[in-house]
Amino acid sequence: MLRLKAKPLCAEAFAPFGDVIDARTSDAFPINAGRTQRHHDLAKVQTLGANAHTLINIFVSQPITLPLQLTFLERHPQGSQAFIPLHGERFVVVVAPPGDQIDPESVRAFVTDGRQGVNYAAGTWHAINSVLEREGEFLVVDRGGEGNNCDEYPLAIEVTL
Numbered sequence: 001m002l003r004l005k006a007k008p009l010c011a012e013a014f015a016p017f018g019d020v021i022d023a024r025t026s027d028a029f030p031i032n033a034g035r036t037q038r039h040h041d042l043a044k045v046q047t048l049g050a051n052a053h054t055l056i057n058i059f060v061s062q063p064i065t066l067p068l069q070l071t072f073l074e075r076h077p078q079g080s081q082a083f084i085p086l087h088g089e090r091f092v093v094v095v096a097p098p099g100d101q102i103d104p105e106s107v108r109a110f111v112t113d114g115r116q117g118v119n120y121a122a123g124t125w126h127a128i129n130s131v132l133e134r135e136g137e138f139l140v141v142d143r144g145g146e147g148n149n150c151d152e153y154p155l156a157i158e159v160t161l
């Protein structure tokens with residue numbers, strides 16, 4: 001059993017796994033006659049393979065209990081997957097770098113602060129959506145198309161905050 005204590009999410013620590021989506025830490029420029037600040041191009045959306053296209057989804061997830069007990073991580077080899085909370089929900093993020101094997105030493109656990117979203121790069125191993133405290137509603141941007149786009153890797157992980 002791998003036991004991890006989740007650390008506060010930050011872009012630098014998450015860089016090997018994808019992008020952190022956060023208006024507070026991203027540059028913006030004015031549009032709409034200055035009425036809107038555009039935080040532009042915050043994450044790399046990847047849609048690979050036959051008939052690949054971008055999906056816009058909403059996930060409504062029931063909260064997890066702590067400690068979070070995981071039995072697997074998953075990856076999407078043909079596309080990225082972004083989770084953006086719609087109502088300030090905090091969630092737990094568990095990731096490992098792309099590759100056909102997972103080195104337990106490379107697994108990282110983070111907790112978001114409610115203003116952050118994440119974009120898992122294609123192939124990044126991750127835990128399924130794990131929202132804290134209350135039912136969560138997430139905008140999810142990921143890949144549609146042909147072929148398998150979800151692999152699971154059995155791994156027992158316990159995450160605490």
Ligand SMILES: NC(=O)N[C@@H](O)C(=O)O
Pocket residue numbers: 074081126127128129
């Ligand atoms: N299966 C699915 O669409 N969701 C997972 O990929 C997840 O990361 O929550």
Ligand code: NI
Pocket residue numbers: 074076081126128
């Ligand atoms: Ni996923």
